[in-house]
Each structure stands twice: as structure tokens, then as C-alpha cells.
Amino acid sequence: GAVVSQHPSWVICKSGTSVKIECRSLDFQATTMFWYRQFPKQSLMLMATSNEGSKATYEQGVEKDKFLINHASLTLSTLTVTSAHPEDSSFYICSATGQGDEKLFFGSGTQLSVL
Amino acid sequence: KQEVTQIPAALSVPEGENLVLNCSFTDSAIYNLQWFRQDPGKGLTSLLLIQSSQREQTSGRLNASLDKSSGRSTLYIAASQPGDSATYLCAVNTGNQFYFGTGTSLTVIP
Numbered sequence: 001g002a003v004v005s006q007h008p009s010w011v012i013c014k015s016g017t018s019v020k021i022e023c024r025s026l027d028f029q030a031t032t033m034f035w036y037r038q039f040p041k042q043s044l045m046l047m048a049t050s051n052e053g054s055k056a057t058y059e060q061g062v063e064k065d066k067f068l069i070n071h072a073s074l075t076l077s078t079l080t081v082t083s084a085h086p087e088d089s090s091f092y093i094c095s096a097t098g099q100g101d102e103k104l105f106f107g108s109g110t111q112l113s114v115l
Numbered sequence: 116k117q118e119v120t121q122i123p124a125a126l127s128v129p130e131g132e133n134l135v136l137n138c139s140f141t142d143s144a145i146y147n148l149q150w151f152r153q154d155p156g157k158g159l160t161s162l163l164l165i166q167s168s169q170r171e172q173t174s175g176r177l178n179a180s181l182d183k184s185s186g187r188s189t190l191y192i193a194a195s196q197p198g199d200s201a202t203y204l205c206a207v208n209t210g211n212q213f214y215f216g217t218g219t220s221l222t223v224i225p
Contacts, residue, residue, distance in 0.1 A: 006158065034213070043204065043217045044159075093158050102147050102166075102208060106159040 002028045004096050006107025013084055014115055021079045021110045023094030029074035030096035035067075038091045038109075050077050084114045117142045119207050121216035128195055129224050136190040136219045138205035143183045146210040150179050150190050153202045153218070162203075163190070195223045 003026040013019050023033060032051050036044040048064075050056040050071035058064045066088075068080040077096075081088055093109040118141045128134050138148070147166045151159040163172045163179040165188065171180040178191040188205055200223050205216045 004158075041220075044215045046213075049212075091156070095159070103161060103164055104149060104159075104206065104208075104213060105161065106151070108158040109156070111156060 002026075002096075002098065002103075002105045004030075004094065004105045004107045006094050006110060008110055009108060010111040010113070012113045012115065015085050016083055019081045019084055019112060021081075021092055021094075021112075023077045023079070023096070023107050025075045025096050025098070025105070028096075028098040030077070030098055031074065033071055033077040033094055033096045034104075035069060035077075035079050036093045036095070038093060040091075044093065047079075081112065084112070086114045088112065089114045117145075117207055117209055117212075117214040119205060119214045119216040121203075121205060121219050123219060124217065125220040125222075127222045127224060130195060130197060132195050132223075133191065133193050134195055134221070136192070136203050136221070138188040138190070138216050140186045140188075140207045140214070142209070143186055144209065145183065146208045148179075148181055148188050149206045149208065150177075150188075151204045151206065153204060159204065192221075195221075197223045197225045199223050 005024045035047045047062045048056040048058045052074050056069035071077040094107040095104045120139045122137050149164045150162045153159045165172045165181040176193040181188045202218045202220045204218045207214045
């Protein structure tokens with residue numbers, strides 16, 4: 001099956017710093033990528049949908065200036081958490097679909113801890 | 116708006132038992148439905164995908180069924196093993212968006 005690589009797997013940072021998370025489709029072209037946030041023992045919360053070459057569409061309540069998403073190529077999308085604070089600590093997961101492919105493929109997730 | 120519910124939220128069974136996980140959705144206008152497994156601190160692994168025109172899909176000990184008209188899907192796991200312990204999520208694809216259930220946390224006791 002298709003592979004989506006996400007890194008880093010975990011990151012610890014100080015409050016006020018910015019953190020970038022990468023999501024790559026390794027063996028297919030990801031026309032659409034999704035970014036989710038997941039709290040312990042809860043389901044996925046969609047943050048934004050990004051299509052290659054265009055601006056991301058953010059879900060209601062998600063601050064676009066805080067969570068910057070760039071989908072510059074068909075194989076790479078990045079999520080940057082700007083000026084991270086402890087309340088941003090969470091598990092972030094990306095997923096991707098290819099053109100004509102109705103299946104969702106997920107990255108392995110990134111655990112962010114902001115001190 | 117599509118709403119997806121999974122019952123039960125948690126399930127504990129002894130090893131070797133067959134079990135059924137349930138997924139309900141409110142709008143039958145779906146493109147497909149996908150079942151995932153998530154281990155703690157990990158991403159989601161796709162288990163089975165059922166197209167809206169299909170009734171079921173099988174992979175090894177797993178069988179997923181879909182009844183679009185009643186808004187239900189089930190994931191049947193045969194002869195459960197401790198390695199099956201994980202959270203199972205269903206996701207409904209409406210063609211332009213994916214909606215996730217809240218998950219069922221499964222524990223298989225050796």
C-alpha cells in the first residue's frame with residue numbers, strides 16, 4: 001500500500017518557539033493532504049485540508065496564523081505551529097489521498113510537548 | 116452534516132472470541148467507508164475499505180460489512196488475538212470530506 005511518512009515522531013520545545021512537522025507521500029502523488037489533532041483517548045479532529053499549490057482550508061475554530069500549512073508539492077505538506085504554548089501540546093497526524101484514489105493513508109503521527 | 120458513531124466505546128474479550136464492532140452514520144450518501152486500526156501513540160493503519168456499491172470486504176480474520184440504507188457498518192474479527200488490541204476507527208467518505216467515528220478501544224485478554 002501507499003506510504004505516508006511523517007516526522008518528527010516526537011518533539012519537545014520551549015514555549016514561544018515554532019515547530020515544523022513534515023508529511024511526505026513516498027510512492028504516490030498526494031493531491032490532497034489533511035492535518036488532524038488528537039487528544040488522548042479521543043478521535044481525530046480535522047484541522048485543515050490542503051491541496052497542492054493552493055491555500056489550505058481551515059476548519060472552524062482553527063487559527064490559520066498559528067497553524068501554518070504549506071502544500072508546496074505533490075509529495076510534501078508541512079504544518080508549522082508558530083509560537084507554541086503548552087495548550088498546543090497534542091498528537092498531530094497527517095493523511096493523504098492521491099488523484100482518483102479514494103483511500104486515506106496516514107502518517108505515523110507527531111507527539112508535540114510544549115514546556 | 117454527517118455524524119459517525121461507534122459503539123461500544125470500549126470492549127474487552129478473552130482471546131479466541133469472535134467479536135463485532137459497530138459503526139453508524141447519519142447520511143447514507145457516502146462514497147465509501149474505511150476501517151482503521153490505531154495503536155497507542157501511532158498513526159492509523161487502513162484495514163478495509165468498502166465502496167458504497169459493495170456489501171462486504173474480507174481480509175484474513177477481518178470482515179467488514181456495509182448497509183448503506185440503514186447507515187451501518189460492522190467490523191467482524193474472528194478468533195481474536197492479544198495483538199488485535201488497539202483502537203478501531205471507521206471513517207465515512209462523502210466524496211469531498213472524511214468523517215471519523217469516535218473509535219472502539221479493544222482489549223483482547225490472553
